[in-house]
Amino acid sequence: MKNISAVLFLLLISFASCSFTKKFDNPDKDKDGILLDIVQYVLSKAHFSPVQLDDAFSKKVFDSYLKNLDAQKRYFLQSDLTEFKKYETQLDDDLKNGDITFFNLTYERIKQRMKEAEDITKAIFAKPIDFNSNESINTDYEKLLFVKNKTELQKRWKQIILFSTLSTYYTKQKEETTKKEKDAKYTPKSDEVLKKESVEATQKTLNDMFSIYNDITREEWFSVYVNSLTETFDPHSNYLAPDAKESFDRDMSGKFEGIGAQLQKKTEGISIMNIISGGPVWKGKLLEVGDMILKVGQGNEEPVDVVGMRLDDAVKLIKGPKGTEVRLTVKRVDGTIEVVPIIRDVVExxxxxxxxxxxxxxxxxxxxxxxxxxxxxxxxxxxxxxxxxxxxxxxxxxxxxxxxxxxxxxxxxxxxxxxxxxxxxxxxxxxxxxxxxxxxxxxxxxxxxxxxxxxxxxxxxxxxxxxxxxxxxxxxxxxxxxxxxxxxxxxxxxxxxxxxxxxxxxxxxxxxxxxxxxxxxxxxxxxxxxxxxxxxxxxxxxxxxxxxxxxxxxxxxxxxxxxxxxxxxxxxxxxxxxxxxxxxxxxxxxxxxxxxxxxxxxxxxxxxxxxxxxxxxxxxxxxxxxxxxxxxxxxxxxxxxxxxxxxxxxxxxxxxxxxxxxxxxxxxxxxxxxxxxxxxxxxxxxxxxxxxxxxxxx
The missing domain is CATH 3.90.226.10 (2-enoyl-CoA Hydratase; Chain A, domain 1)
Known part of the structure; x- marks a missing residue:
């Protein structure tokens, strides 16, 4: 029997030393340009089925990148898309030339639009939140169009804020009912108090989210762009930035501390992709594959909305020291919503x-x-x-x-x-x-x-x-x-x-x-x-x-x-x-x-x-x-x-x-x-x- 020195963990990942000999050294290029040169070279020489770098490839990268930047269409305007569109079939040529003009444009624009969105949300919270709106929200973001102007953008953010607030209010009402059932002497909070708390919770969630986004470095944004290139080859070819590589190595070691679940970023939330045997979730049968995490709370603190949040940032909220509690607001596979308390632990x-x-x-x-x-x-x-x-x-x-x-x-x-x-x-x-x-x-x-x-x-x-x-x-x-x-x-x-x-x-x-x-x-x-x-x-x-x-x-x-x-x-x-x-x-x-x-x-x-x-x-x-x-x-x-x-x-x-x-x-x-x-x-x-x-x- 052949002795195969390959470890494949979960979705079968193999480790091997690199056999390529080409060396890169171009003092005229910055780090981003050199990185793109090397990524392109490795993909072209090592990938099982290299993709032709042509206009079709460029369109796929373009669509993937914009989806990764703004999947829920809550930042960019239609005018931005029109401006970006001229790069749709140009990215293959830019990659070959190490040109990152498109990235620089979108990087500056997403920062600008996020700051504008933050200002919009502050203006919305400055007025009373209407719990009796006649509008509705479509959470199938794939079918949404980008808004035409800032007036429409404000309307979209109003819907997002109200939807999150209604969800929190519903959960708080259920919690009060449960407390009363457990203790007949308990005096439930009034609806007005619960509404006020729900609005404040949504506002804190968004403030925390924008704070996290403000801390994202240019290097982290650039890794999003590089991954939009790699995932066009296949879903398992990924760029691991230095921090991501450290996290990857830590996970591959088999030592887990947290809730004991593997997560994946999806448009509508953070999805449970796998339950790790021996972990808190597995022990308590608390979650199952397909469940969607909508909010994350630390103990009795108000939960933070993770819909639209980067996976790394959501994981940081979910992970924590052994013995501490994290409370996940989860949309079950069957569509029901539930708050699931989990005591973090080390996987057995x-x-x-x-x-x-x-x-x-x-x-x-x-x-x-x-x-x-x-x-x-x-x-x-x-x-x-x-x-x-x-x-x-x-x-x-x-x-x-x-x-x-x-x-x-x-x-x-x-x-x-x-x-x-x-x-x-x-x-x-x-x-x-x-x-x-x-x-x-x-x-x-x-x-x-x-x-x-x-x-x-x-x-x-x-x-x-x-x-x-x-x-x-x-x-x-x-x-x-x-x-x-x-x-x-x-x-x-x-x-x-x-x-x-x-x-x-x-x-x-x-x-x-x-x-x-x-x-x-x-x-x-x-x-x-x-x-x-x-x-x-x-x-x-x-x-x-x-x-x-x-x-x-x-x-x-x-x-x-x-x-x-x-x-x-x-x-x-x-x-x-x-x-x-x-x-x-x-x-x-x-x-x-x-x-x-x-x-x-x-x-x-x-x-x-x-x-x-x-x-x-x-x-x-x-x-x-x-x-x-x-x-x-x-x-x-x-x-x-x-x-x-x-x-x-x-x-x-x-x-x-x-x-x-x-x-x-x-x-x-x-x-x-x-x-x-x-x-x-x-x-x-x-x-x-x-x-x-x-x-x-x-």
């Missing part, structure tokens, strides 16, 4: 490792291995890695006389490629696991060369729309071999690319410019052993089970400039032959799913969530606004029954872990909670039924 790394459980059903025993990511340590050869741990869990489960095995890869965002190959080899005799193609067209086949099979019994792999990269490689290989039945959503995430992090300082003959940061650039693509890429299409499940992500945009296919799916030559492999019940097991499963009323409710909930995401117009009259939010929350109650599901399955730890549980109260609590969650997991229940069908004698 133990929960990011593989763990197993024994499932008892109808007198039979089955094994379950949960794998949150494909971890490895290249610095410590004796350190834990996913392959070694999974092998140990399989041996422990075999001692329990299991009749089938479930590998749970749901929400596993990726990890070490080496461990994927090792784990895949545990279920086959010998053969290829994945193919990798480089930007230069070379193809490598990574194979398992060990004839031993660690588990030759029935096998089910669970995935969902958040299973990415390394997870998709393992699921695809087992599907191609016909070794396992894949149960999950319609398809997995669809990220089939590898990124290399390159220090841009390496390209300077002598560095008189300071730290230039780094570039994360896509250099390789993954392919299944049948030749098809996992990019975009991911892995389609053999058995599709409804879940709440079914209809919403959440995968690689929904990202701008995502690389295309393609196919290469298939590797030589021999499918598994001991699977006579495969077709019957899948047929039975599909029948059960189609007749399962609980799963029909989940599908109905998924459709409703999609509908909620499409409803973006809100009244700015408080009573009508309250009716909309109350109606949404009332409709959401229908789907609360989803949390009431409980299977007849019994869960326990393997014997070796039971001994640890007896002397470790913390581990006991974590395992008890896990087993409780598993019993309420309809997907585990269906996976066990599939194993039963696979084991049925024909």
């Amino acid at each position: 790394i133990e929960e990011t490792y593989a763990k197993s459980a024994v499932i008892t059903a109808n007198g039979k025993r089955y094994g379950l291995i949960n794998l949150p990511k494909f971890y490895i340590s290249f610095e410590d050869v004796n350190g834990r890695n996913a392959a070694t741990d999974v092998a140990l869990e399989i041996e422990n489960l075999k001692k329990e006389n299991i009749d089938g095995l479930i590998i749970d890869l749901r929400s596993n965002g990726g990890g070490s490629l080496k461990t994927v190959v090792d784990i895949g080899g545990m279920f086959i005799s010998k053969g290829p696991i994945v193919q990798v193609k480089s930007s230069r067209g070379s193809r490598d086949v990574y194979s398992d060369n060990d004839p031993n099979i660690q588990w030759d019994g029935s096998l089910v792999i669970l995935t969902n729309e958040l299973s990415a990269s390394a997870s998709e490689i393992l699921a695809a290989a087992m599907q191609d071999y016909k070794r396992a039945i894949i149960i999950g959503g319609k398809q997995t995430f669809g990220k089939g690319t590898v990124q290399n992090v390159v220090s841009l300082n390496e390209f300077l003959r002598q560095n008189d410019y300071g730290d230039l940061g780094a570039l994360k650039v896509t250099i390789q693509k993954f392919y299944r052993i049948n030749g098809g890429s996992t990019q975009l299409k991911g892995v389609e499940s053999d058995v599709v089970v409804p879940d709440k992500y079914k209809y919403i945009d959440i995968g690689e296919r929904d990202m701008p400039n995502a690389m295309a799916w393609d196919k290469i030559e298939a590797a030589k492999y021999t499918p598994w032959t001991n699977n006579g019940n495969f077709d019957k097991a899948m047929e039975n499963s599909k029948k059960r799913i189609s007749n399962n009323q609980y799963l029909k409710l989940i599908d109905e909930n998924a459709q409703w969530i999609k509908q909620q995401q499409n409803d973006n117009v809100f009244p700015l009259n408080y009573e009508r606004y309250k009716q909309v939010i109350d109606r949404n929350e009332e409709q959401a109650k229908k789907f609360k029954a989803i949390a009431d599901y409980k299977s007849d399955l019994k869960f326990s730890s393997v014997t070796s872990e039971e001994r640890k549980v007896k002397t470790n109260e913390d581990l006991k609590l974590r395992r008890d909670r896990w087993h409780e969650n598993l019993q309420k997991d309809v997907y585990i229940d269906e996976a066990v039924k599939v194993l039963e069908d696979l084991n049925t004698k024909q």
Whole structure:
């Protein structure tokens, strides 16, 4: 087996040393010009699929950059866009020449417009806020046009301020009601007091936001421009400014302190992209992927609106020392709004490792291995890695006389490629696991060369729309071999690319410019052993089970400039032959799913969530606004029954872990909670039924 020295964390990121030899040294160019020269060179020489620098490229950069600057269209005027428009097809030439005239123009203009917007908001707050407006606001900012003049801009800011104030007022009223329910002696604040507090909270939020924007350096604005160039190649090629590179390295170390969630900037707020196992959010089941953070408050302080705020600035508000409280105003996936208090903590790394459980059903025993990511340590050869741990869990489960095995890869965002190959080899005799193609067209086949099979019994792999990269490689290989039945959503995430992090300082003959940061650039693509890429299409499940992500945009296919799916030559492999019940097991499963009323409710909930995401117009009259939010929350109650599901399955730890549980109260609590969650997991229940069908004698 090839020893691949690549660590891929979450969405499969690869580290390698830069092999380019060109050195840059131009005393006539400033730091920005040199930076653009190096970025352009690395992208053209290293990217898997370099983009032609032409007018079409220029238009994409132009659109992306303006969206990054003013996605909610609350600063620029239409006249600004008209002035900018002459650069729309010129940016490719400017990039080649190191010309940053367009950046300088937009940088000065955005600072000017932000100062004007700050003055506009102060003027609005100088007058009473009308809670009985007959207007409405459209929060689908993509469909909004830039305003024609400052009068229209003032009207837009009035809508923004009123919408934020109504939301705060609604939340405060709910909090007062809750306090009264908990304490009959409590005297609720009057509506007038709550209105006054809500207006003051919105004003403080905007003051804080403008203060943050005033502190943004020119270098930080320039990194926005550079990223508008890189993301035109693909969504995972990014420029990491020096501060961002430090943050990236810190996150890659696996040490997390905060709430334990990964975030992404979106037009309508800060989106939860991933829940980190072992963190406060994971422990308390407080948030889920797709939730949108609207406001951030420190303890009992008034929350700060983060809609429209830069991601780095929002993250600074959310992060904090262990033991402190952050209160997030969250718009749930289903459209309901809730204040979620979270006590910050350090992620328990133990929960990011593989763990197993024994499932008892109808007198039979089955094994379950949960794998949150494909971890490895290249610095410590004796350190834990996913392959070694999974092998140990399989041996422990075999001692329990299991009749089938479930590998749970749901929400596993990726990890070490080496461990994927090792784990895949545990279920086959010998053969290829994945193919990798480089930007230069070379193809490598990574194979398992060990004839031993660690588990030759029935096998089910669970995935969902958040299973990415390394997870998709393992699921695809087992599907191609016909070794396992894949149960999950319609398809997995669809990220089939590898990124290399390159220090841009390496390209300077002598560095008189300071730290230039780094570039994360896509250099390789993954392919299944049948030749098809996992990019975009991911892995389609053999058995599709409804879940709440079914209809919403959440995968690689929904990202701008995502690389295309393609196919290469298939590797030589021999499918598994001991699977006579495969077709019957899948047929039975599909029948059960189609007749399962609980799963029909989940599908109905998924459709409703999609509908909620499409409803973006809100009244700015408080009573009508309250009716909309109350109606949404009332409709959401229908789907609360989803949390009431409980299977007849019994869960326990393997014997070796039971001994640890007896002397470790913390581990006991974590395992008890896990087993409780598993019993309420309809997907585990269906996976066990599939194993039963696979084991049925024909």
